[in-house]
Amino acid sequence: MDIHHRIAHRLRELRDAQGLSLDALAERSQVSRSAISLIERGQSSPTAAVLDRLSSALGVTLASLFEEGAAPAAEPSPVARAADQPEWTDPGSGYVRRNLSPAARSPIQLVEVHFPPGQRVAYDTGVRDTEVYQQVWIVEGTMEMTVGDAHWRLAAGDCLAMQLDRPIVFHNPTQRPARYLVALTTVASVGWRTK
Structure with a gap:
């Protein structure tokens, strides 16, 4: 999965986990609903400032937007190659x-x-x-x-x-x-x- 699709998947996962609509996240983050929608579909390459606003609104670090997402059934490896x-x-x-x-x-x-x-x-x-x-x-x-x-x-x-x-x-x-x-x-x- 390329980095833009990873960000798209992770953003959607975090938003869904908090029960936030696109409108609610847009209001919290001051990022437009259409921009968030494009990011979640992997059709936009957001800047660091936009990703920071989104991560802040979701209560996570910017680095969290680049993670794999939901934990797999098996324990994840303690090594990152x-x-x-x-x-x-x-x-x-x-x-x-x-x-x-x-x-x-x-x-x-x-x-x-x-x-x-x-x-x-x-x-x-x-x-x-x-x-x-x-x-x-x-x-x-x-x-x-x-x-x-x-x-x-x-x-x-x-x-x-x-x-x-x-x-x-x-x-x-x-x-x-x-x-x-x-x-x-x-x-x-x-x-x-x-x-």
Whole structure:
């Protein structure tokens, strides 16, 4: 199954599991009903920002949209072979993300990102129903990251920890590609939080 059909299947599965209509998910995510329908049919290549809005509205991480989906009858393997790790390219920026984590359920998800020179990706993430934390470890190159009002310039070896509860911008300000590892974990929130 190619990556667009995997995303389509997974998005539909998550929406159905929560009993959400296309209209309800559109209202929650601020992504149009027609755009969601095209994504679910595998007829659209959504940007990272659109996938982030959808994952936030569904209460899952962006990396969850690239998973296989419903657990098979047998226990999933604790090993994710490189050849089987789904890879996706953002049509807006050209950044490439590879989900490294195996299908076996774990509270941690690992993602490797190759980020092209001069590109920028902005996520309008706000407060979620579940708390999502991530750490970004720069393997090669330089990345500028803005989390809410805070801004950092990160070089190889630097690591930034954050909660995904405010807008985030990833920017490669250089003429060289960057590569980094993202580690994510989700904690269910208790009740409604206000900021």
